[in-house]
């Protein structure tokens with residue numbers, strides 16, 4: 006397996022608080038990696054490393070090496086950050102469409118990055134909505150406000166929005182935690198389809214979900230990556246006793 | 258596979274730099290206006306203000322002398338209005354935050370208080386004239402002016418009280434109930450003492466507002482010129498803001514009265530600065546106290 | 551015993567809670583009582599009446615027509631729908647010179663018969679006389695004046711309440727003046743206010759914010775009369791000089807002063823509505839490669855649009871009610887505004903300037919209360935809109 010993302014000895018501090026401790030990981034390409042662990046253990050912080058979203062927070066200090074496609078993403082010029090962010094899409098916990106039409110939500114990433122060709126945009130919007138399994142539901146109301154969609158549809162719209170700029174990697178921070186079971190199932194199905202083309206990192210609190218959708222699982226505790234392995238190994242045969250007690254505690 | 262135009266990121270960057278600076282410059286423009294006003298009035302007023310200016314009566318058709326009666330008048334109006342508004346406002350705030358459990362009652366009070374705070378001050382003037390001056394027959398007087406100003410400052414006092422009470426953690430209340438204390442006792446002995454410094458900021462801000470209001474006292478209290486200090490609550494009084502209005506627009510000799518006007522304006526501005534400073538200090542103190550828990 | 555005291559105190563607390571509601575009701579009552587009694591009154595000077603000859607077909611004249619007659623702009627009855635006779639005006643003093651004292655009697659006990667004689671002999675006559683001088687209207691032709699109605703009050707183009715013998719109470723110039731000055735003020739304030747809000751909410755770091763916020767609060771604490779004074783001694787002369795105007799007191803001066811006064815409201819309310827946008831919306835935009843500025847313009851401002859709208863409406867409402875500053879710098883000409891460089895007069899300024907001179911209980915006095923009602927309604931509507939916007943935002 007080719008590693009898409011590599012971190013080596015990454016430490017992250019919020020002012021004086023250390024949120025990530027010496028994290029080293031190799032995440033294989035075109036797979037789904039689940040990140041699990043109790044609240045506040047640093048999963049979201051870890052996720053935000055890869056599109057340099059942590060840069061936006063005051064007083065963050067990061068050390069160690071973070072590579073995507075063998076390029077250190079913290080050594081690039083600042084003008085390349087936008088390019089990095091196009092390569093790494095992100096989906097959030099709560100559906101957060103922009104106050105625009107369904108069409109414009111998906112077109113947003115193209116427009117802000119300088120694409121004006123309306124035919125190209127229309128094609129790309131359609132393709133992204135199809136990839137996000139939303140096209141059939143919205144093709145007749147593309148001009149309607151995105152807020153008119155249901156929560157589950159909104160979340161798939163957000164995924165379509167991320168897909169439109171053709172990323173390689175998609176970061177998902179508890180993407181289904183605010184949704185009902187049926188919408189959750191649709192999202193999980195979608196994730197399964199997407200991994201053909203994308204490297205997906207997903208944070209989840211739901212052990213069953215991690216077991217269902219992911220190929221690999223990393224377990225975080227207090228900022229440390231305790232264990233990283235194939236998902237079936239983590240859930241059937243964890244090497245670390247902390248992983249085991251977390252998983253068993255959650256399962257029953 | 259789409260390709261993004263290569264210059265797009267550079268264009269974004271420059272647009273951002275240009276607009277961020279525009280926003281910065283416009284924002285500092287706002288602050289510059291404030292500084293200009295303060296500097297202008299302070300520098301001009303400073304030449305005029307002296308002990309005599311503050312303690313003498315106006316002379317020569319208010320073109321010379323001091324503003325003592327206006328200071329005293331404003332002081333009377335402040336004291337009068339606060340004696341009326343502060344207790345009612347605080348009690349109303351207590352009612353809204355501690356008692357009104359019923360959603361509709363609370364909502365009505367909040368809407369009405371909100372409405373009251375939006376009413377233009379000249380309308381308070383009209384109302385004060387109709388009710389206090391004419392209907393209740395107080396005539397234009399300190400008492401009529403104080404009542405009018407009291408009504409105007411109620412919403413501010415109610416709102417700050419409500420917010421200060423809201424900031425008091427519920428654990429204090431529960432602890433007190435746990436010891437068998439009644440609701441009123443809890444409010445009096447536990448909640449109010451914690452919230453008090455912040456409630457006082459409401460009082461101080463109201464004093465700032467009341468001291469500068471002109472329109473409400475135009476017809477209810479303010480006198481163009483009084484040769485002596487008011488003797489009773491039913492007398493008219495001079496007041497700083499009205500005095501400034503008069504000597505800057507309709508005095509006997511506007512040019513000669515200008516220095517007097519600068520001095521009066523500076524006194525008003527100093528009251529505002531004092532009030533804001535004091536309120537800021539109290540707020541910080543309160544924030545620390547609530548955090549301590 | 552202690553229980554009763556406690557109950558009593560709690561009753562007082564409850565009563566205080568409803569005190570503001572009581573005050574709002576009282577304000578409505580007192581304002582509208584006077585204001586509504588203004589409508590339906592005759593605009594002719596209190597205690598006076600107009601008479602003409604019995605053969606004259608004219609039954610009614612408007613307040614404007616009366617003014618034009620006495621200003622000698624209307625000279626013929628035909629202009630009022632009557633005969634081709636020219637109008638001959640007589641007042642009490644004229645009667646005194648026409649009739650001997652014995653004919654009139656000491657206290658005009660014979661006023662009515664004198665009026666009859668005069669109107670019978672001179673067909674085009676129009677007599678303005680105190681009602682007290684007319685013992686009985688038998689055989690007299692009284693010319694009625696149109697009662698003031700709401701449309702006339704709201705759409706009348708002339709405000710001249712002290713006109714003799716009939717005041718003109720058209721509030722349109724005042725309303726337009728108010729609207730012009732306030733809207734212009736918001737237009738001037740908006741770019742600065744938006745920039746300030748954006749800067750404070752999204753650009754400035756915490757330290758600068760902590761300095762700027764209290765300064766902006768300070769701006770809202772300065773009394774309006776001080777703004778008026780500043781406008782009078784700085785802005786008015788400046789406008790006069792730069793625009794080369796005969797007088798600097800103008801709608802523009804009022805707008806600038808009001809703009810400064812509206813800034814704190816616009817900045818704080820808009821900043822608040824930008825700040826309360828969930829942070830992941832911001833992040834979602836940045837994560838797509840948008841710049842911070844693109845995020846602000848394309849996502850955050852549309853997101854906060856209703857809050858910013860509320861700020862603008864609130865700002866306009868406040869500006870329309872502002873009295874002293876406007877009174878001091880706008881020049882107070884009660885005419886339909888010709889433009890920004892001309893003097894105008896607003897509703898609050900009119901009340902402030904005229905109430906002191908209007909005799910208590912008279913028509914003019916009531917008219918000013920009617921203006922107060924308009925102001926009250928404006929603020930009421932403003933509040934309602936802002937309130938419903940902010941409630942909708944909370945639901946979202």
Ligand SMILES: Nc1ncnc2c1ncn2[C@@H]1O[C@H](COP(=O)(O)OP(=O)(O)O)[C@@H](O)[C@H]1O
Nearest residue numbers: 019022024043044045046047048049050051062
């Ligand atoms: N912006 C921030 N500033 C300071 N501390 C933060 C910030 N974001 C997160 N933290 C802290 O870092 C730790 C990890 O947070 P996070 O990555 O959000 O955890 P998780 O997603 O696993 O719940 C937590 O203790 C949290 O309080």
Ligand SMILES: [Mg+2]
Nearest residue numbers: 048049050178
């Ligand atoms: Mg998280």
